Amino acid sequence: MKAQILSALKKPRRGPVLTLSKILLASYVLVALAAPLIAPQNPYDPLQIFGWEASSPPGTLGSGGYLYLFGTDGLGRDIVSTILYGLRISLVVSIVSSALAALIGLTAGVSAAYFGKWVDVVIMRLVDLQLSLPTILIALIAIVTLGPGVDRIILALVIVQWATYARIARGVALSEVKKPYMDAARLMRLPTSRVIFRHLLPNSIAPAITLIPIEVGHAVALEATLSFLGLGVPIDKPSLGSAVANGFQYLMTGQYWISLFPGLALFGLIASINLVGEDVRRSLDPRNQTR
Template sequence: MPDRASYRQFLTMPNIVLACYVAVALAAPLIAHQNPYDPLQVYGWEASLPPGTEGSGGFNYLLGTDGLGRDIASSIMYGLRISLLVSIVSALAAAVIGLTAGVSAAYFGRWVDALIMRVVDLQLSLPTMLVALIAIVTLGPGIDRIILALIIVQWATYARVARSVALSEAGKSYIDAVRTMPLPRIRIIFRHLLPNSIAPAMTLLPIEIGHAVALEATLSFLGLGVPLDQPSLGSTVANGFQYLMTGQYWISLFPGFALFGLIATINFVGEDMRRIWDPRSRSI
Protein backbone atom coordinates (compact mmCIF):
# COMPACT_ATOMS: atom_id res chain seq x y z
CA MET A 1 0.00 0.00 0.00
CA PRO A 2 1.23 3.56 -0.66
CA ASP A 3 2.78 5.38 2.30
CA ARG A 4 2.43 9.04 3.27
CA ALA A 5 5.59 10.05 1.41
CA SER A 6 4.21 8.46 -1.75
CA TYR A 7 1.06 10.54 -1.48
CA ARG A 8 3.18 13.69 -1.29
CA GLN A 9 5.05 12.57 -4.40
CA PHE A 10 1.69 12.20 -6.14
CA LEU A 11 1.19 15.99 -6.00
CA THR A 12 3.06 16.56 -9.25
CA MET A 13 2.51 18.82 -12.23
CA PRO A 14 0.66 16.19 -14.37
CA ASN A 15 -1.84 15.65 -11.56
CA ILE A 16 -2.39 19.39 -11.18
CA VAL A 17 -2.87 19.78 -14.94
CA LEU A 18 -5.34 16.88 -14.99
CA ALA A 19 -7.24 18.47 -12.11
CA CYS A 20 -7.46 21.67 -14.17
CA TYR A 21 -8.81 19.70 -17.14
CA VAL A 22 -11.49 18.16 -14.93
CA ALA A 23 -12.33 21.50 -13.32
CA VAL A 24 -12.74 23.19 -16.71
CA ALA A 25 -14.98 20.35 -17.90
CA LEU A 26 -17.19 20.53 -14.83
CA ALA A 27 -17.43 24.32 -14.92
CA ALA A 28 -18.00 24.59 -18.68
CA PRO A 29 -21.63 25.82 -18.39
CA LEU A 30 -20.44 28.58 -16.04
CA ILE A 31 -17.24 29.80 -17.72
CA ALA A 32 -17.86 29.12 -21.41
CA HIS A 33 -18.91 32.07 -23.56
CA GLN A 34 -21.70 30.04 -25.13
CA ASN A 35 -23.15 26.59 -25.39
CA PRO A 36 -21.78 25.91 -28.87
CA TYR A 37 -24.48 23.37 -29.60
CA ASP A 38 -27.41 25.58 -28.66
CA PRO A 39 -28.64 27.27 -31.89
CA LEU A 40 -29.96 30.23 -29.91
CA GLN A 41 -26.45 31.07 -28.68
CA VAL A 42 -24.60 30.72 -31.99
CA TYR A 43 -24.36 33.53 -34.54
CA GLY A 44 -23.98 32.19 -38.05
CA TRP A 45 -22.62 35.47 -39.43
CA GLU A 46 -19.58 35.07 -37.15
CA ALA A 47 -18.46 31.85 -38.83
CA SER A 48 -14.75 31.12 -39.38
CA LEU A 49 -13.46 34.12 -37.46
CA PRO A 50 -9.69 33.87 -36.80
CA PRO A 51 -8.32 33.77 -33.23
CA GLY A 52 -8.49 37.06 -31.36
CA THR A 53 -11.39 38.48 -33.39
CA GLU A 54 -13.95 40.57 -31.53
CA GLY A 55 -17.51 39.42 -32.10
CA SER A 56 -20.63 41.51 -32.59
CA GLY A 57 -21.49 41.25 -28.90
CA GLY A 58 -18.13 42.67 -27.84
CA PHE A 59 -16.77 39.23 -26.86
CA ASN A 60 -13.25 38.37 -28.02
CA TYR A 61 -13.05 34.94 -29.64
CA LEU A 62 -9.61 34.03 -28.31
CA LEU A 63 -9.42 30.80 -30.33
CA GLY A 64 -11.69 31.86 -33.18
CA THR A 65 -14.91 30.28 -34.40
CA ASP A 66 -15.69 27.30 -36.60
CA GLY A 67 -17.57 27.13 -39.88
CA LEU A 68 -20.92 27.49 -38.12
CA GLY A 69 -19.97 30.39 -35.87
CA ARG A 70 -19.37 28.36 -32.73
CA ASP A 71 -16.72 29.56 -30.28
CA ILE A 72 -13.74 27.17 -30.40
CA ALA A 73 -12.83 27.70 -26.74
CA SER A 74 -16.39 26.90 -25.67
CA SER A 75 -16.43 23.84 -27.93
CA ILE A 76 -13.26 22.55 -26.25
CA MET A 77 -14.75 23.02 -22.78
CA TYR A 78 -17.95 21.21 -23.66
CA GLY A 79 -16.04 18.55 -25.60
CA LEU A 80 -13.94 17.82 -22.52
CA ARG A 81 -17.09 16.96 -20.58
CA ILE A 82 -18.12 14.21 -22.99
CA SER A 83 -14.60 12.87 -23.55
CA LEU A 84 -13.90 12.56 -19.83
CA LEU A 85 -17.33 11.15 -19.04
CA VAL A 86 -17.12 8.45 -21.71
CA SER A 87 -13.54 7.46 -20.91
CA ILE A 88 -13.82 7.40 -17.11
CA VAL A 89 -17.13 5.51 -17.01
CA SER A 90 -16.01 2.95 -19.59
CA ALA A 91 -12.62 2.38 -17.93
CA LEU A 92 -14.15 1.93 -14.46
CA ALA A 93 -16.84 -0.45 -15.74
CA ALA A 94 -14.27 -2.43 -17.73
CA ALA A 95 -12.08 -2.65 -14.61
CA VAL A 96 -14.94 -4.10 -12.54
CA ILE A 97 -15.85 -6.65 -15.22
CA GLY A 98 -12.25 -7.55 -16.03
CA LEU A 99 -11.22 -7.92 -12.38
CA THR A 100 -14.21 -10.12 -11.63
CA ALA A 101 -13.57 -12.31 -14.68
CA GLY A 102 -9.83 -12.62 -14.04
CA VAL A 103 -10.19 -13.45 -10.35
CA SER A 104 -12.97 -15.95 -11.07
CA ALA A 105 -10.77 -17.66 -13.66
CA ALA A 106 -7.93 -17.96 -11.17
CA TYR A 107 -10.13 -19.21 -8.35
CA PHE A 108 -12.24 -21.80 -10.19
CA GLY A 109 -9.59 -22.95 -12.65
CA ARG A 110 -10.24 -25.83 -15.04
CA TRP A 111 -12.87 -25.17 -17.68
CA VAL A 112 -13.86 -21.78 -16.24
CA ASP A 113 -10.26 -20.58 -16.49
CA ALA A 114 -9.86 -22.05 -19.96
CA LEU A 115 -13.08 -20.49 -21.27
CA ILE A 116 -12.44 -17.00 -19.90
CA MET A 117 -8.79 -16.89 -20.94
CA ARG A 118 -9.48 -18.17 -24.45
CA VAL A 119 -11.95 -15.32 -24.92
CA VAL A 120 -9.36 -12.91 -23.51
CA ASP A 121 -6.62 -14.29 -25.78
CA LEU A 122 -8.88 -14.07 -28.82
CA GLN A 123 -9.81 -10.45 -28.14
CA LEU A 124 -6.26 -9.32 -27.34
CA SER A 125 -5.01 -10.95 -30.53
CA LEU A 126 -7.14 -8.55 -32.58
CA PRO A 127 -6.27 -4.87 -33.17
CA THR A 128 -7.97 -2.67 -30.60
CA MET A 129 -9.43 -0.32 -33.19
CA LEU A 130 -10.88 -3.24 -35.15
CA VAL A 131 -12.70 -4.50 -32.04
CA ALA A 132 -13.95 -0.98 -31.32
CA LEU A 133 -15.20 -0.50 -34.88
CA ILE A 134 -17.01 -3.85 -34.90
CA ALA A 135 -18.61 -3.07 -31.53
CA ILE A 136 -19.77 0.44 -32.40
CA VAL A 137 -21.08 -0.57 -35.84
CA THR A 138 -23.03 -3.40 -34.20
CA LEU A 139 -24.37 -1.30 -31.32
CA GLY A 140 -25.00 1.94 -33.22
CA PRO A 141 -24.22 5.57 -32.29
CA GLY A 142 -24.86 7.23 -28.94
CA ILE A 143 -22.99 7.95 -25.74
CA ASP A 144 -24.29 4.84 -23.97
CA ARG A 145 -23.37 2.68 -26.98
CA ILE A 146 -19.84 4.03 -27.27
CA ILE A 147 -19.33 3.49 -23.53
CA LEU A 148 -20.43 -0.13 -23.98
CA ALA A 149 -18.14 -0.50 -26.99
CA LEU A 150 -15.16 0.79 -25.00
CA ILE A 151 -15.99 -1.59 -22.15
CA ILE A 152 -15.91 -4.48 -24.64
CA VAL A 153 -12.52 -3.28 -25.88
CA GLN A 154 -10.91 -2.82 -22.45
CA TRP A 155 -12.15 -5.52 -20.07
CA ALA A 156 -9.80 -8.22 -21.39
CA THR A 157 -6.67 -6.31 -20.36
CA TYR A 158 -7.87 -6.08 -16.76
CA ALA A 159 -8.87 -9.76 -16.78
CA ARG A 160 -5.40 -10.93 -17.78
CA VAL A 161 -3.67 -8.78 -15.16
CA ALA A 162 -6.13 -9.75 -12.42
CA ARG A 163 -5.79 -13.47 -13.19
CA SER A 164 -2.01 -13.38 -12.94
CA VAL A 165 -2.18 -11.68 -9.54
CA ALA A 166 -5.05 -13.81 -8.25
CA LEU A 167 -3.21 -17.03 -9.16
CA SER A 168 -0.44 -16.14 -6.74
CA GLU A 169 -2.93 -15.03 -4.08
CA ALA A 170 -5.08 -18.16 -4.42
CA GLY A 171 -2.18 -20.34 -3.34
CA LYS A 172 -1.53 -18.50 -0.09
CA SER A 173 -2.39 -19.86 3.32
CA TYR A 174 -5.14 -17.39 4.12
CA ILE A 175 -7.12 -18.48 1.06
CA ASP A 176 -6.60 -22.13 2.01
CA ALA A 177 -7.92 -21.34 5.47
CA VAL A 178 -10.96 -19.56 4.08
CA ARG A 179 -11.72 -22.52 1.78
CA THR A 180 -12.13 -24.76 4.83
CA MET A 181 -14.89 -22.52 6.19
CA PRO A 182 -18.53 -23.01 5.16
CA LEU A 183 -18.58 -19.85 3.04
CA PRO A 184 -20.09 -19.40 -0.43
CA ARG A 185 -17.54 -19.27 -3.20
CA ILE A 186 -18.77 -15.90 -4.36
CA ARG A 187 -18.08 -14.46 -0.90
CA ILE A 188 -14.56 -15.86 -0.90
CA ILE A 189 -13.93 -14.26 -4.29
CA PHE A 190 -15.36 -10.81 -3.54
CA ARG A 191 -14.47 -10.59 0.17
CA HIS A 192 -10.97 -12.10 0.23
CA LEU A 193 -9.44 -12.71 -3.18
CA LEU A 194 -10.63 -9.71 -5.21
CA PRO A 195 -9.57 -6.96 -2.76
CA ASN A 196 -6.00 -8.32 -2.75
CA SER A 197 -5.88 -8.29 -6.56
CA ILE A 198 -7.01 -4.68 -7.07
CA ALA A 199 -3.66 -2.88 -6.67
CA PRO A 200 -2.29 -3.81 -10.14
CA ALA A 201 -5.53 -2.56 -11.70
CA MET A 202 -5.02 0.79 -9.99
CA THR A 203 -1.79 1.24 -11.96
CA LEU A 204 -3.55 0.17 -15.15
CA LEU A 205 -6.64 2.36 -14.74
CA PRO A 206 -5.17 5.78 -15.75
CA ILE A 207 -3.52 4.27 -18.81
CA GLU A 208 -6.80 2.72 -19.89
CA ILE A 209 -8.63 6.00 -19.33
CA GLY A 210 -6.17 7.70 -21.68
CA HIS A 211 -6.62 4.83 -24.11
CA ALA A 212 -10.38 5.30 -23.95
CA VAL A 213 -10.03 9.05 -24.65
CA ALA A 214 -7.97 8.27 -27.75
CA LEU A 215 -10.37 5.57 -28.96
CA GLU A 216 -13.45 7.73 -28.43
CA ALA A 217 -11.78 10.64 -30.23
CA THR A 218 -10.88 8.40 -33.17
CA LEU A 219 -14.39 6.97 -33.45
CA SER A 220 -15.94 10.44 -33.17
CA PHE A 221 -13.52 11.77 -35.78
CA LEU A 222 -14.71 9.01 -38.11
CA GLY A 223 -18.34 9.94 -37.40
CA LEU A 224 -19.04 6.75 -35.42
CA GLY A 225 -18.84 8.20 -31.92
CA VAL A 226 -21.04 10.53 -29.93
CA PRO A 227 -23.90 12.37 -31.72
CA LEU A 228 -23.19 15.78 -33.25
CA ASP A 229 -25.38 17.52 -30.67
CA GLN A 230 -23.25 16.06 -27.85
CA PRO A 231 -19.71 17.05 -28.84
CA SER A 232 -16.45 15.45 -27.77
CA LEU A 233 -12.91 16.55 -28.51
CA GLY A 234 -12.73 14.08 -31.38
CA SER A 235 -15.84 15.41 -33.10
CA THR A 236 -14.63 18.99 -32.50
CA VAL A 237 -11.39 18.19 -34.33
CA ALA A 238 -13.40 16.55 -37.11
CA ASN A 239 -15.55 19.66 -37.52
CA GLY A 240 -12.56 21.63 -38.80
CA PHE A 241 -10.93 18.96 -40.93
CA GLN A 242 -12.72 20.10 -44.08
CA TYR A 243 -11.51 23.67 -43.55
CA LEU A 244 -7.78 22.90 -43.29
CA MET A 245 -7.18 23.33 -47.01
CA THR A 246 -8.74 26.80 -46.89
CA GLY A 247 -6.28 28.03 -44.26
CA GLN A 248 -8.71 27.92 -41.33
CA TYR A 249 -6.30 25.87 -39.26
CA TRP A 250 -7.56 27.00 -35.85
CA ILE A 251 -10.82 25.04 -36.10
CA SER A 252 -8.97 21.73 -35.74
CA LEU A 253 -5.63 22.85 -34.32
CA PHE A 254 -6.68 24.07 -30.89
CA PRO A 255 -9.04 21.16 -30.12
CA GLY A 256 -6.27 18.85 -31.32
CA PHE A 257 -3.81 20.43 -28.88
CA ALA A 258 -6.36 20.06 -26.07
CA LEU A 259 -6.90 16.39 -26.96
CA PHE A 260 -3.17 15.67 -27.15
CA GLY A 261 -2.56 17.43 -23.84
CA LEU A 262 -5.34 15.48 -22.12
CA ILE A 263 -4.05 12.09 -23.28
CA ALA A 264 -0.43 12.95 -22.43
CA THR A 265 -1.40 14.25 -18.99
CA ILE A 266 -3.41 11.12 -18.17
CA ASN A 267 -0.45 8.95 -19.18
CA PHE A 268 1.91 10.93 -16.94
CA VAL A 269 -0.57 10.56 -14.08
CA GLY A 270 -0.62 6.81 -14.75
CA GLU A 271 3.15 6.71 -14.42
CA ASP A 272 2.94 8.54 -11.08
CA MET A 273 0.29 6.10 -9.88
CA ARG A 274 2.45 3.15 -10.95
CA ARG A 275 5.31 4.44 -8.78
CA ILE A 276 2.94 4.80 -5.83
CA TRP A 277 1.22 1.42 -6.04
CA ASP A 278 4.19 -0.64 -7.27
CA PRO A 279 7.04 -0.45 -4.72
CA ARG A 280 9.44 -2.15 -7.13
CA SER A 281 9.28 0.82 -9.50
CA ARG A 282 10.42 3.38 -6.91
CA SER A 283 14.05 2.37 -7.21
CA ILE A 284 14.06 2.73 -11.00
Protein backbone atom coordinates (compact mmCIF):
# COMPACT_ATOMS: atom_id res chain seq x y z
CA MET A 1 0.00 0.00 0.00
CA LYS A 2 2.82 2.39 0.89
CA ALA A 3 4.51 1.74 -2.46
CA GLN A 4 1.27 2.46 -4.30
CA ILE A 5 0.81 5.77 -2.48
CA LEU A 6 4.37 6.85 -3.24
CA SER A 7 3.93 5.85 -6.89
CA ALA A 8 0.75 7.89 -7.15
CA LEU A 9 2.40 10.94 -5.64
CA LYS A 10 5.25 10.76 -8.13
CA LYS A 11 3.01 10.63 -11.19
CA PRO A 12 2.53 13.88 -13.11
CA ARG A 13 -0.62 15.63 -11.92
CA ARG A 14 -3.42 15.86 -14.44
CA GLY A 15 -6.73 17.56 -14.06
CA PRO A 16 -8.83 20.59 -14.90
CA VAL A 17 -6.42 23.04 -13.22
CA LEU A 18 -3.51 21.86 -15.37
CA THR A 19 -5.65 21.87 -18.51
CA LEU A 20 -6.83 25.40 -17.76
CA SER A 21 -3.22 26.46 -17.16
CA LYS A 22 -2.16 25.11 -20.55
CA ILE A 23 -5.03 26.91 -22.29
CA LEU A 24 -4.25 30.13 -20.42
CA LEU A 25 -0.54 29.96 -21.22
CA ALA A 26 -1.23 29.25 -24.89
CA SER A 27 -3.62 32.22 -24.94
CA TYR A 28 -0.98 34.48 -23.39
CA VAL A 29 1.54 33.50 -26.04
CA LEU A 30 -0.91 33.97 -28.91
CA VAL A 31 -2.18 37.39 -27.81
CA ALA A 32 1.39 38.53 -27.13
CA LEU A 33 2.44 37.58 -30.65
CA ALA A 34 -0.63 39.25 -32.14
CA ALA A 35 -0.53 42.36 -29.92
CA PRO A 36 0.13 44.86 -32.75
CA LEU A 37 -2.83 43.44 -34.66
CA ILE A 38 -5.42 43.08 -31.89
CA ALA A 39 -4.51 45.85 -29.41
CA PRO A 40 -6.90 48.84 -29.63
CA GLN A 41 -3.91 51.21 -29.57
CA ASN A 42 -0.17 51.33 -29.21
CA PRO A 43 0.01 52.57 -25.61
CA TYR A 44 3.50 53.97 -26.16
CA ASP A 45 2.68 55.99 -29.28
CA PRO A 46 1.83 59.56 -28.16
CA LEU A 47 -0.25 60.11 -31.29
CA GLN A 48 -2.69 57.37 -30.24
CA ILE A 49 -3.18 58.56 -26.66
CA PHE A 50 -5.80 61.10 -25.54
CA GLY A 51 -4.66 62.77 -22.35
CA TRP A 52 -8.15 64.01 -21.44
CA GLU A 53 -9.26 60.41 -21.10
CA ALA A 54 -6.78 59.64 -18.31
CA SER A 55 -8.03 57.39 -15.51
CA SER A 56 -11.22 56.48 -17.38
CA PRO A 57 -13.04 53.62 -15.59
CA PRO A 58 -13.60 50.21 -17.23
CA GLY A 59 -16.27 50.22 -19.92
CA THR A 60 -15.71 53.82 -21.04
CA LEU A 61 -16.17 54.57 -24.74
CA GLY A 62 -13.08 56.41 -25.97
CA SER A 63 -12.73 59.29 -28.40
CA GLY A 64 -11.09 56.96 -30.90
CA GLY A 65 -14.33 55.00 -31.18
CA TYR A 66 -13.21 51.91 -29.24
CA LEU A 67 -14.17 50.67 -25.81
CA TYR A 68 -11.77 50.96 -22.91
CA LEU A 69 -12.67 47.53 -21.58
CA PHE A 70 -10.30 47.75 -18.58
CA GLY A 71 -10.21 51.55 -18.48
CA THR A 72 -7.17 53.79 -18.94
CA ASP A 73 -4.20 54.66 -16.75
CA GLY A 74 -3.13 58.05 -15.42
CA LEU A 75 -1.74 59.06 -18.81
CA GLY A 76 -4.75 57.97 -20.86
CA ARG A 77 -3.26 54.71 -22.15
CA ASP A 78 -5.64 51.81 -22.77
CA ILE A 79 -4.96 49.17 -20.13
CA VAL A 80 -5.88 46.26 -22.41
CA SER A 81 -3.29 47.45 -24.92
CA THR A 82 -0.71 47.94 -22.16
CA ILE A 83 -1.24 44.36 -21.00
CA LEU A 84 -0.95 42.93 -24.51
CA TYR A 85 2.26 44.79 -25.27
CA GLY A 86 3.62 44.11 -21.79
CA LEU A 87 3.16 40.37 -22.28
CA ARG A 88 5.53 40.50 -25.25
CA ILE A 89 8.32 41.97 -23.14
CA SER A 90 7.73 39.59 -20.25
CA LEU A 91 7.79 36.48 -22.43
CA VAL A 92 10.77 37.54 -24.55
CA VAL A 93 12.87 38.55 -21.55
CA SER A 94 12.06 35.41 -19.56
CA ILE A 95 12.51 32.89 -22.39
CA VAL A 96 15.72 34.43 -23.77
CA SER A 97 17.32 34.88 -20.33
CA SER A 98 16.44 31.33 -19.24
CA ALA A 99 17.83 29.85 -22.46
CA LEU A 100 21.09 31.80 -22.20
CA ALA A 101 21.43 30.99 -18.49
CA ALA A 102 20.94 27.30 -19.23
CA LEU A 103 23.57 27.36 -21.99
CA ILE A 104 26.14 29.19 -19.85
CA GLY A 105 25.39 27.26 -16.68
CA LEU A 106 25.48 23.84 -18.34
CA THR A 107 28.75 24.63 -20.08
CA ALA A 108 30.31 25.90 -16.85
CA GLY A 109 29.13 22.90 -14.83
CA VAL A 110 30.32 20.34 -17.37
CA SER A 111 33.67 22.13 -17.74
CA ALA A 112 34.15 22.09 -13.97
CA ALA A 113 33.59 18.33 -13.88
CA TYR A 114 35.77 17.63 -16.91
CA PHE A 115 38.82 19.75 -16.05
CA GLY A 116 38.61 19.42 -12.26
CA LYS A 117 41.38 20.91 -10.10
CA TRP A 118 41.46 24.71 -10.00
CA VAL A 119 38.83 25.10 -12.74
CA ASP A 120 36.36 23.13 -10.65
CA VAL A 121 37.28 25.06 -7.50
CA VAL A 122 36.86 28.49 -9.09
CA ILE A 123 33.57 27.73 -10.83
CA MET A 124 31.99 26.01 -7.86
CA ARG A 125 33.07 28.70 -5.40
CA LEU A 126 31.36 31.25 -7.63
CA VAL A 127 28.28 29.03 -7.71
CA ASP A 128 28.30 28.61 -3.93
CA LEU A 129 28.71 32.34 -3.40
CA GLN A 130 25.84 33.22 -5.71
CA LEU A 131 23.44 30.60 -4.36
CA SER A 132 24.12 31.77 -0.80
CA LEU A 133 22.74 35.24 -1.59
CA PRO A 134 19.07 36.20 -2.11
CA THR A 135 18.08 36.13 -5.77
CA ILE A 136 16.50 39.58 -5.73
CA LEU A 137 19.65 41.07 -4.19
CA ILE A 138 21.82 39.71 -7.00
CA ALA A 139 19.32 40.97 -9.58
CA LEU A 140 19.28 44.45 -8.02
CA ILE A 141 23.08 44.66 -7.91
CA ALA A 142 23.34 43.46 -11.50
CA ILE A 143 20.75 45.84 -12.92
CA VAL A 144 22.10 48.84 -10.97
CA THR A 145 25.57 48.05 -12.33
CA LEU A 146 24.45 47.43 -15.91
CA GLY A 147 21.78 50.12 -16.13
CA PRO A 148 18.20 49.96 -17.47
CA GLY A 149 17.26 48.39 -20.79
CA VAL A 150 15.71 45.24 -22.15
CA ASP A 151 19.07 43.76 -23.16
CA ARG A 152 20.57 44.62 -19.78
CA ILE A 153 17.74 43.09 -17.79
CA ILE A 154 18.16 39.90 -19.84
CA LEU A 155 21.84 39.89 -18.91
CA ALA A 156 20.98 40.53 -15.25
CA LEU A 157 18.59 37.56 -15.22
CA VAL A 158 21.24 35.36 -16.85
CA ILE A 159 23.61 36.30 -14.03
CA VAL A 160 20.92 35.35 -11.51
CA GLN A 161 20.03 31.98 -13.05
CA TRP A 162 23.20 30.36 -14.45
CA ALA A 163 24.52 29.02 -11.12
CA THR A 164 21.61 26.63 -10.58
CA TYR A 165 22.18 24.98 -13.95
CA ALA A 166 25.92 24.77 -13.31
CA ARG A 167 25.54 22.91 -10.04
CA ILE A 168 23.11 20.37 -11.48
CA ALA A 169 25.17 19.79 -14.63
CA ARG A 170 28.39 19.33 -12.65
CA GLY A 171 26.78 16.70 -10.43
CA VAL A 172 25.72 14.62 -13.43
CA ALA A 173 28.94 15.20 -15.38
CA LEU A 174 31.10 13.94 -12.49
CA SER A 175 29.65 10.47 -13.00
CA GLU A 176 29.79 10.73 -16.80
CA VAL A 177 33.52 11.54 -16.98
CA LYS A 178 34.28 8.14 -15.42
CA LYS A 179 32.41 6.13 -18.05
CA PRO A 180 34.12 4.09 -20.81
CA TYR A 181 33.02 6.35 -23.68
CA MET A 182 34.90 9.25 -22.08
CA ASP A 183 38.03 7.11 -21.71
CA ALA A 184 37.74 6.17 -25.36
CA ALA A 185 37.42 9.83 -26.37
CA ARG A 186 40.59 10.68 -24.46
CA LEU A 187 42.52 7.76 -25.99
CA MET A 188 41.50 8.94 -29.45
CA ARG A 189 42.94 12.36 -28.58
CA LEU A 190 39.81 14.17 -29.65
CA PRO A 191 39.82 17.97 -29.26
CA THR A 192 38.70 19.10 -25.82
CA SER A 193 35.86 21.18 -27.25
CA ARG A 194 34.53 18.16 -29.14
CA VAL A 195 34.71 15.94 -26.07
CA ILE A 196 32.80 18.47 -23.98
CA PHE A 197 30.16 19.62 -26.47
CA ARG A 198 29.68 16.44 -28.52
CA HIS A 199 29.96 13.79 -25.82
CA LEU A 200 29.90 15.02 -22.23
CA LEU A 201 27.41 17.88 -22.42
CA PRO A 202 24.61 16.00 -24.27
CA ASN A 203 24.79 13.21 -21.68
CA SER A 204 24.70 15.61 -18.72
CA ILE A 205 21.92 18.06 -19.55
CA ALA A 206 18.78 15.95 -19.03
CA PRO A 207 18.19 16.82 -15.32
CA ALA A 208 18.95 20.50 -15.89
CA ILE A 209 16.64 20.79 -18.91
CA THR A 210 13.67 19.96 -16.67
CA LEU A 211 14.48 23.10 -14.70
CA ILE A 212 14.05 25.52 -17.62
CA PRO A 213 10.22 25.80 -17.54
CA ILE A 214 10.31 26.66 -13.83
CA GLU A 215 13.09 29.21 -14.36
CA VAL A 216 11.05 30.93 -17.08
CA GLY A 217 8.33 31.67 -14.53
CA HIS A 218 10.98 32.81 -12.08
CA ALA A 219 12.39 35.18 -14.70
CA VAL A 220 8.93 36.68 -15.37
CA ALA A 221 8.51 37.41 -11.66
CA LEU A 222 11.98 38.95 -11.36
CA GLU A 223 11.54 41.15 -14.44
CA ALA A 224 8.19 42.37 -13.13
CA THR A 225 9.68 43.09 -9.70
CA LEU A 226 12.58 45.09 -11.16
CA SER A 227 10.26 47.00 -13.49
CA PHE A 228 7.88 47.71 -10.60
CA LEU A 229 10.81 49.22 -8.69
CA GLY A 230 11.74 51.31 -11.73
CA LEU A 231 15.00 49.41 -12.34
CA GLY A 232 13.92 47.08 -15.13
CA VAL A 233 12.39 47.85 -18.50
CA PRO A 234 12.66 51.59 -19.38
CA ILE A 235 9.54 53.69 -18.89
CA ASP A 236 9.13 54.09 -22.66
CA LYS A 237 8.74 50.31 -23.07
CA PRO A 238 5.68 48.23 -22.11
CA SER A 239 5.97 45.97 -19.07
CA LEU A 240 3.45 44.35 -16.76
CA GLY A 241 5.57 45.27 -13.76
CA SER A 242 5.73 48.94 -14.68
CA ALA A 243 2.00 48.89 -15.55
CA VAL A 244 1.23 47.76 -12.00
CA ALA A 245 3.58 50.44 -10.63
CA ASN A 246 1.88 53.14 -12.74
CA GLY A 247 -1.40 52.58 -10.92
CA PHE A 248 0.02 52.13 -7.43
CA GLN A 249 -0.27 55.84 -6.60
CA TYR A 250 -3.94 55.86 -7.65
CA LEU A 251 -5.12 53.05 -5.37
CA MET A 252 -6.01 55.35 -2.49
CA THR A 253 -8.20 57.46 -4.82
CA GLY A 254 -10.31 54.47 -5.81
CA GLN A 255 -8.85 54.03 -9.29
CA TYR A 256 -8.12 50.37 -8.65
CA TRP A 257 -8.30 49.21 -12.25
CA ILE A 258 -4.98 50.80 -13.25
CA SER A 259 -3.03 48.27 -11.14
CA LEU A 260 -5.63 45.52 -10.75
CA PHE A 261 -5.90 44.26 -14.33
CA PRO A 262 -2.15 44.26 -15.14
CA GLY A 263 -1.59 42.57 -11.76
CA LEU A 264 -4.13 39.86 -12.55
CA ALA A 265 -2.55 39.33 -15.97
CA LEU A 266 0.89 39.02 -14.37
CA PHE A 267 -0.40 36.60 -11.74
CA GLY A 268 -2.09 34.44 -14.39
CA LEU A 269 1.07 34.37 -16.52
CA ILE A 270 3.35 33.33 -13.66
CA ALA A 271 0.87 30.77 -12.31
CA SER A 272 0.26 29.16 -15.70
CA ILE A 273 3.99 28.97 -16.49
CA ASN A 274 4.75 27.42 -13.10
CA LEU A 275 1.96 24.84 -13.31
CA VAL A 276 2.76 23.82 -16.88
CA GLY A 277 6.48 23.90 -16.12
CA GLU A 278 6.05 21.64 -13.11
CA ASP A 279 4.07 19.19 -15.24
CA VAL A 280 6.80 19.22 -17.89
CA ARG A 281 9.45 18.67 -15.22
CA ARG A 282 7.58 15.72 -13.77
CA SER A 283 6.99 14.23 -17.21
CA LEU A 284 10.69 14.44 -18.13
CA ASP A 285 11.93 13.16 -14.78
CA PRO A 286 13.16 9.58 -15.35
CA ARG A 287 11.89 8.58 -11.91
CA ASN A 288 8.33 9.31 -13.03
CA GLN A 289 8.49 7.31 -16.25
CA THR A 290 6.10 4.39 -16.40
CA ARG A 291 7.85 1.08 -16.46
